[in-house]
Amino acid sequence: MFVLVTNLCLMGCNKDNTQVIEGELQAHFSNFENEAAAHGIDLDISTLDISGYIQNIETIGTLGQCKSYSDGSQQVIVDEQYWNRISDEEREYLVFHELGHCILKREHNDNKDENGNCISIMQSGTNGCKSEYSNENRTQLLNELFIN
Numbered sequence: 001m002f003v004l005v006t007n008l009c010l011m012g013c014n015k016d017n018t019q020v021i022e023g024e025l026q027a028h029f030s031n032f033e034n035e036a037a038a039h040g041i042d043l044d045i046s047t048l049d050i051s052g053y054i055q056n057i058e059t060i061g062t063l064g065q066c067k068s069y070s071d072g073s074q075q076v077i078v079d080e081q082y083w084n085r086i087s088d089e090e091r092e093y094l095v096f097h098e099l100g101h102c103i104l105k106r107e108h109n110d111n112k113d114e115n116g117n118c119i120s121i122m123q124s125g126t127n128g129c130k131s132e133y134s135n136e137n138r139t140q141l142l143n144e145l146f147i148n
């Protein structure tokens, strides 16, 4: 598995942070930065103490996690089995959801429109709204995610 390691220690830095963003997560982290920029949010993930891992998640039904630690560091973890069987669009949805928690500090939003579709990528996955993600509603969902 390809691992990109970036040393984060910049000028005046006294903490030896090492950022790890595993394999195919990197492209989605970069897209998240690009979409943030397109929505007027200046974001450089390489300056944040956040890593991304593709791992087996033991908790049944949990497909991704944003973990925040007391030292301020954060980890996005996506379930490896799930990751390996989903499309690129579904991967983006999952990564953007977790980065929504970690970086944008968003909480879950299970509101739905009149057709029962989730109006937010930040839906919990447990409240029965339909979470379709397509070229048709991607723009709308990204506006909700970054502007909300």
Ligand SMILES: [Zn+2]
Pocket (backbone or CB within 6 Å): 097, 101, 108, 122, 123, 124
């Ligand atoms: Zn969530």
